[in-house]
Amino acid sequence: MQRIFEVDPWHLISHQLDDKSKLLQESLTSIGNGYMGMRGMFAEDYSGTTHAGIYIGGVWFPDRTVVGWWKNGYPEYFGKVINAVNFAKVNFWLNDEKVDLAKNQISDFTLDLDMQHGELRRQFTVTKGTARVQITITRFVSIVQKELFVLHYNFRNLGQAPVKLQIDSALDGNVYNQDANYHEQFWQVKSRQQSMTAGLLVAKTKPNPFATPRYTTAMHMTNATTLTPQATPETNQQVVNRFNGELAVGATTDFEKRVIVTTSRDYADQQAVIAAAKKISQQVAQQTYTELETAQQQAWTVRWQQADIKINGDTAAQQGIRFNLFQLFSTYYGEDNRLNIGPKGFTGEKYGGATYWDTEAFALPLYLAVAPTTVSEHLLEYRYNQLPGAVHNAQAQGLQGALFPMVTFNGIESHNEWEITFEEIHRNGTIAYAIYNYTNYTGDETYLREKGIDVLVGIARFWADRVHFSQRKQQYMIHGVTGPNEYENNVNNNWYTNLLARWTLQYTLASLPKTTTAKQTKLAVSTAEKAQWQDIIDHMYLPEDEKLGIFEQQDTYLDKDIQPVTAIPAAQRPINQHWSWDKILRSPYIKQADVLQGIWYFIDQFSPAVKQRNFDFYEPLTVHESSLSPSVHAILAADLHYEAKAVEMYQRTARLDLDNYNNDTNDGLHITSMTGSWLAIVQGFAGMRVRDGQLHFAPFLPQDWQSYQFQINFRGHLLNIEVTKTGTTVNLQSGSALTIDLDGQQLELNSGKPFVD
Template sequence: MKRKFAVDPWKVYTTTLDKEDKRLQESITSLGNGYMGMRGNFEETYSADHHQGIYLGGVWYPDKTRVGWWKNGYPEYFGKVINAMNFLRLQITIDGKEVDLATEQYEDFYLGLDLQHGILQRHYTILRGGKKITLAFERFVSLTTKELCAVNVKITSNQKAKVEIISYLDNEVTNEDANYDEMFWQSIAKEEGGLVVQTIPNAFGIEQFTVAANMDHRVQNLSYSGHNEEELQVTMNFFGEVDVDTAIEFEKRIIVTTSRDYKEKEVLAKAKEKQASLQSLSYQELKEQQENAWLERWKYADVEIEGSVEDQQGIRFNLFQLFSTYYGEDARLNIGPKGFTGEKYGGATYWDTEAYCLPLYLALTDQKVARNLLEYRFQQLPQAYHNARQQGLKGALYPMVTFTGVECHNEWEITFEEIHRNAAMVYAIYRYTLYTGDTSYLEHEGLEVMTGVARFWADRVHYAKNKGVYMIHGVTGPNEYENNVNNNWLTNRLAKWVLSYTKETLNTYAYRKEELGISEAELAKWTDIIEHMYEPKDEEKGIFVQHDTFLDKDLMPVSDLAKEDLPLNQNWSWDKILRSCFIKQADVLQGLYYFNNEFTLEEKRRNFEFYEPMTVHESSLSPCIHAILAAELKKNEKAVELYKRTARLDLDNYNNDTEDGLHITSMTGSWLSIVEGFAGMRTFDGLHFQPFLPTEWKQYAFHINYRGRLLFIKVSEAGVEVQLLEGKPMVLSIYDKEYSLENELYVPLEK
């Protein structure tokens, strides 16, 4: 595999401008700070193919649904994050000719993302006759001032040259995925250095968002020549000369504010206030603040790997992009599958957050961050009841895709059939409670969510009189390469579990039954479903059957496919995929991961060895679940193979789709593969580890927060080291043996 970026423990860089894969380069060099973010677009003009993208957290638009044939129950709109103001844009002209790397002759190109400090750097030298003019760019989105993006440009030359720079606030931007090719923005106000825009009106009662930007410049060897205003653009113009001993330095600071935080009429004034508050700070001081803030995050979040630089780079890249997307500062936000790196999936909230992201945030951030993720769903419980009513069902149905809690996705097999996501909301409450020991959320908000979801499942099942069992027909499991199946094992198992866990919790907090209007007759119905839920199983093979007719398919391993068939979703028709046995991501195995403590090692082995060979891992969420199970089954080589796939999914473009944006929510998979896979961490009944050391690694180490304690864990050839850095002594288990941890302990590594 020829890599597009160099392998480095703390950087992602290239010395090649890949014009054929410019979009891929832009995705991988994305920046964000949880409030806003952007693809790795050039500041200056680039006229060849690229995908310009800047996105603001919580700013979106309800694009009217577009489908070939309307079905009752379809959401009226597809919610999507919208491409926001291009405040980075610069038009740089040298000796009367605009700089454009799509057409320039150039040398010494460099593009690099500094993961340790959160800074994007780029430079190159353009060749014009005998002149060599070097342009160096640097930018960051600030962790310490969330509304700030800072850009620094330096221009040097071996000969005298005239330079003009036009600096833009440009809202002439569109979404490539707009259903009706609409422009989503309208102008509100403009002035020198400031622009205010608003999303256009919509027919769905969704608020219009107002966004303001203010730009400020600090320059050396340039003069200001005035500004211009157009409907959706404001520019400020500069000119000067560069020579052998006269460098040009151009700094642009942009403050972006929105009506999410301020009154609509105040957004520009607030942006100017924030800009003024930074006047006393130099670019270097702002940059040092940024570097220190990232170093503080890395202090406990970093996973150190010795022995494989490519594996080290993979986990750090993923953690960097995750924390660039979400760090819990704003409880109104969630973790979009693409974060701030692209438009695909609409930038909305998916079940990925509860199923994949929550464990990482539980272990690496303050407990309130994970609780905020739960609160986010609680606040949207009324909308979940609305979603269920739309389908003619009781209880609460959490959406597959949402900004407000109302379903806003328009693919039938996902919106109406992929209902396993509803149980993920309850599983997140279960996992939070197990991990933290905090039962306050479970007792109050949690039980309200759980009751709503349980009532949904009790209505969604049907009783098959001929077999005396409850079934669930017409669903799509996590394996989206099969639609509209009957009795997906995972879905049935989850429905049964939600009813059981909710009933058990209600018995613990019995006073809540009356508050929630739960009668003994309703609980009796739940009990009947729990006791008679159909869970397809093949006794001869010793496996849980993915759905009723799965074993009727022509079963074969992925290894029997021709290389040119993969990825299937880019080479086969949808019809051919649906009829095949090939699995997009963990389905039955997802259940074995969720309820790992409820199955024997032999059950896990039989199911893994049956399903994994048929899995193409064409979902970014797939490799990590398989890596964790493979590690538990001591299939160490397979676990490492799948770790590499999840850790370097975007860096190596495994699924040939990174140009659309990064797979943010699945980036937790690299951390899960190490901590729950290689280190074997389990928290079902206390803290347990079953570590192994990958053959090519010399050691790996990480921190976790656990019930008010900070632990450091290192696994090396010498053994397993655990240090208690903060908090009270505790008991933990390593290789099924209990140890008392007061300061530190060492356990030999089991081979």
């Protein structure tokens, strides 16, 4: 664990400028608005350790897959997020000496991520000879105007003599990727325009054989209250506006930079991208900085009013849940159904910025409850729109139906590791489960009937072709897979994968009669095909050990040398950073919930005894080296009344990045797993379930907490639930009368009349 920020309910505050923790600091102070975002790097050049990353949603690069031994079915290309033009760049000089926070004498340093208002602030004092200047910097990416980035500086002369001040504001196209392609450039500067107080730079991705190149335009407008704009020499890859002046003793001056970013995702060509940037900049120019900042703060207030979770008695837990919600909403709020939630969001380049199965499994339940319904609908439409790509993926494997990708930007699989591309096919079941989850929560079958059924049939046809029938056991099996536990590859009959395959076939058969005759005719699921699906359902092999009374993770798992995680020396944790891959694969240790993932999905279908035996067996073998792991264990522990374990797992998922649990946050945050803290509280501590269309709660209060409070949207009703040491209060804040189940008691709620247990 590594904690570098103070514990505060609404802020990440540090007074330390430590180069050793600079990358972690940058990750944790990332900001975004769903359209674009950036790490918390300094806008100024910094000669120490830094990863200056700016990323734009949906702007990526397909690169040819290169492997030593090509295998049929490999994706032709793999996708990667690309570091965008550095439009945040600002440098300044005091008495003709450039300020570099890695080298200069810095005092009174404060870094503050204000999660309540969506702003990142810095303040520090620079001493250079006789000059002593305090600099206060505020930045935000607007959630009101998606193309807008704002950067505001205030300079105050604290010395005893006037100070000469120079500021250079740049749009810099000389950028590199720092993850999969070290020091590789993807942008070519195509056009530059410059005036004394504004500039525009157009860049185009370098040619590739797999996709149309993208244009992006960054246009900045600069303004200094007392400084004079100066002409600057032209460079091939930058546009620079320079301001010079003198700062009298005790005087202050402000400098503001506004940037508009447009891309060819939204506009037809280079000229249209430029025209759009200029038009939006003219609109934004009508507002003052104070007006822009106020609008940003008010928009974040609205989001928090719907989604905030309040914890009384544990400030670290409170900070953790708010940090996770802030970063989630900074990454995705559903405005664009062409976008999805990358595991690192806008905070780094690892995982290529692509979409994984994490969204359907872990993010959808949260967005269903705390955001407008359109947000969840867009997540589902994202997959529906990419159904042709899923069909292509299946065909590339020589299979029928649809195989949704493990990693993608456009529906085509773009992961080049064989155990992922070919084997981790359980993701297909989670895509189907998301349709069920949405329909079960909202009670609205419109999407299922009109679009979801196409996805379900495609996935069902894949499973029906992927299974094989064992003549020896007279059962259907699925060989050669990797389950959610990625610390075992190429296994046979992973219980979770087989369970989801069987369930998908069941759900698809049950859903077909709900569609129109025309839709059923178009899908052309024959009587023989339905009979085949039913036969697979009836005879699917699910490995189980009767003696232990548990579901076996996969064939031969129990033949391993089963020892608990406590047998691993502390100096060898995490094992993925200390052991060879061969040793990990031979070990019994589980990266993340596997069998328990399936039990979580269908938590009401298993008896308490079955859940307990499986949890007691598998949790002690789990190293939780996936960010997705703790939340599942927290929910199941709470369901089993293992309250101490539930709280332990909540703390891990809530502060996974804030405390750098797995020593891997330097290269970016674990965005999709950040839903885990919400899931642990709402589905875990509060025991929220939807059964037969009714909302159920079975709350408990962690021993060290005084209370917790959250809100959810459910079928047109807004509910506020507060759990204290004396009981539970449920308040229907809007919507018609609603009957819920609270600890087995049927309650009829009416708006404005809270129920107090």
